[in-house]
Amino acid sequence: MLNRIDLRGGVRDPRHLLPRAQLDVSVAVERIRPLVEAVGEHGYPAIREASERFDGISPERLRVPAEAIKEAEGSLDPQVRAALLESITRARKVHADQRRTDHTTHVVPGGTVTERWVPVDRVGLYVPGGLAMYPSTVVMNVVPAQAAGVRSLVVVSPPQRDNGGLPDQRVLAACALLGVDEVYAVGGAQAVAMLAYGSTVDPDGAQRCTPVDMITGPGNIWVTAAKRLLRGVVGIDAEAGPTEIAILADDTADPAHVAADLISQAEHDPLAASVLVTPSVALADAVERELARQVPATKHVERVTTALTGEQSGLVLVDDLEAGLRVVDAYAAEHLEIQTVDARDWALRVRNAGAIFVGAWSPVSLGDYCAGSNHVLPTGGCTRHSSGLSVQSFLRGVHLVEYSQDALRDVAPHVVTLATVEDLPAHGQAVSVRFPEDTA
Ligand SMILES: NC(=O)c1ccc[n+]([C@@H]2O[C@H](COP(=O)([O-])OP(=O)(O)OC[C@H]3O[C@@H](n4cnc5c(N)ncnc54)[C@H](O)[C@@H]3O)[C@@H](O)[C@H]2O)c1
Numbered sequence: 001m002l003n004r005i006d007l008r009g010g011v012r013d014p015r016h017l018l019p020r021a022q023l024d025v026s027v028a029v030e031r032i033r034p035l036v037e038a039v040g041e042h043g044y045p046a047i048r049e050a051s052e053r054f055d056g057i058s059p060e061r062l063r064v065p066a067e068a069i070k071e072a073e074g075s076l077d078p079q080v081r082a083a084l085l086e087s088i089t090r091a092r093k094v095h096a097d098q099r100r101t102d103h104t105t106h107v108v109p110g111g112t113v114t115e116r117w118v119p120v121d122r123v124g125l126y127v128p129g130g131l132a133m134y135p136s137t138v139v140m141n142v143v144p145a146q147a148a149g150v151r152s153l154v155v156v157s158p159p160q161r162d163n164g165g166l167p168d169q170r171v172l173a174a175c176a177l178l179g180v181d182e183v184y185a186v187g188g189a190q191a192v193a194m195l196a197y198g199s200t201v202d203p204d205g206a207q208r209c210t211p212v213d214m215i216t217g218p219g220n221i222w223v224t225a226a227k228r229l230l231r232g233v234v235g236i237d238a239e240a241g242p243t244e245i246a247i248l249a250d251d252t253a254d255p256a257h258v259a260a261d262l263i264s265q266a267e268h269d270p271l272a273a274s275v276l277v278t279p280s281v282a283l284a285d286a287v288e289r290e291l292a293r294q295v296p297a298t299k300h301v302e303r304v305t306t307a308l309t310g311e312q313s314g315l316v317l318v319d320d321l322e323a324g325l326r327v328v329d330a331y332a333a334e335h336l337e338i339q340t341v342d343a344r345d346w347a348l349r350v351r352n353a354g355a356i357f358v359g360a361w362s363p364v365s366l367g368d369y370c371a372g373s374n375h376v377l378p379t380g381g382c383t384r385h386s387s388g389l390s391v392q393s394f395l396r397g398v399h400l401v402e403y404s405q406d407a408l409r410d411v412a413p414h415v416v417t418l419a420t421v422e423d424l425p426a427h428g429q430a431v432s433v434r435f436p437e438d439t440a
Pocket residue numbers: 032050051054055127128129130131132134137158159186187188189218219220221222223239240241242243268269272334375376377378379
């Protein structure tokens with residue numbers, strides 16, 4: 001079922017073997033550009049037109065009424081409620097530990113630099129809702145933003161036909177459990193554009209969604225493309241597009257577990273990527289047999305089959321785990337599972353991955369819901385330079401520079417020298433003007 005790529009005895013660069021969605025995002029950017037511009041220019045009518053076209057429904061009023069959010073919480077199945085609360089508790093525990101503290105460095109006597117961490121003022125959190133519903137993503141977006149101290153939080157999620165044009169009922173309930181009361185029934189690129197530019201959200205223009213400073217959260221290729229296009233108008237977190245899993249495994253791994261984990265992430269999207277890297281032909285063959293057994297029995301068999309047989313998924317045979325490590329580092333997966341002997345030792349040597357799941361008892365699904373870690377993670381190779389969503393994503397570091405007269409006088413000649421070297425004498429003058437007696 002998986003494309004087999006044999007790197008044994010070879011020196012081919014693994015980066016070119018499994019193409020990513022990268023090129024597709026740039027194509028998608030051009031496709032959604034007119035829509036994003038239309039939302040910027042016309043607001044509400046353009047959003048409604050896009051919702052009708054892509055979601056097959058367009059609620060007249062985009063803001064979800066407070067009563068509907070409350071009602072969603074009230075009607076929540078007790079088991080789902082307990083699971084969401086467990087997820088929230090664990091995520092809050094991990095994210096509380098991420099908060100950075102302000103720090104003052106005494107550079108010289110009388111000269112200090114203080115680094116203050118200031119939360120972003122207003123953020124828009126995207127919660128997907130096309131092929132699957134994601135109350136867990138409400139948790140993963142909201143918990144770090146709240147832990148950072150963000151004052152104003154907006155959630156957007158696509159309107160659902162089976163919920164009268166409101167976002168999914170469980171998504172609304174998760175908002176209620178987390179105390180989020182500003183929610184809009186808008187999805188896709190139009191939601192990202194609405195957050196970035198601000199817009200009226202009803203036919204008579206009585207209500208407005210004011211622009212946000214930053215947009216975070218995962219989504220399909222159209223959402224990812226809109227975030228890329230609007231970067232600069234707003235801040236964004238890393239691009240978190242179609243899900244990916246890579247598994248580095250040896251013959252100690254259980255093929256049934258490996259196959260189940262590959263299928264679990266393929267379930268998200270036909271564009272999802274599932275990659276197994278192993279030096280064991282026996283394991284590779286056994287995983288293939290397991291896929292043949294498990295895939296037909298899985299609920300979203302069509303989506304999973306498309307993802308697993310796509311060129312973005314594959315089974316890579318390598319000479320040994322050292323070579324496997326080079327492959328997974330070059331691939332830079334959103335999720336990386338290590339199912340080998342001494343799994344922790346191998347995990348600590350990985351350079352590029354969004355989150356690493358170590359050993360037989362830490363599957364990606366655990367991290368998706370209840371590990372306490374965050375599941376909004378970079379995709380498309382972005383883990384080479386970006387991190388997953390965290391408290392840090394919502395904070396800005398601001399330097400406070402405080403020098404006394406003596407401290408400035410001491411360093412003034414160096415400032416003047418550097419200003420002269422750069423042929424920016426006015427810079428030097430801004431310092432020396434303060435010490436006329438020294439130049440007299
Ligand atoms: N990387 C992560 O952290 C992470 C986490 C969760 C989910 N995901 C990914 O998020 C994605 C969720 O996708 P989804 O589709 O279920 O929900 P989604 O909300 O991202 O996308 C649905 C929206 O896409 C828009 N759309 C659909 N077809 C379109 C088209 N042809 N042109 C323009 N817009 C269009 C619609 O407006 C719709 O509201 C999946 O790819 C999943 O793998 C990633």
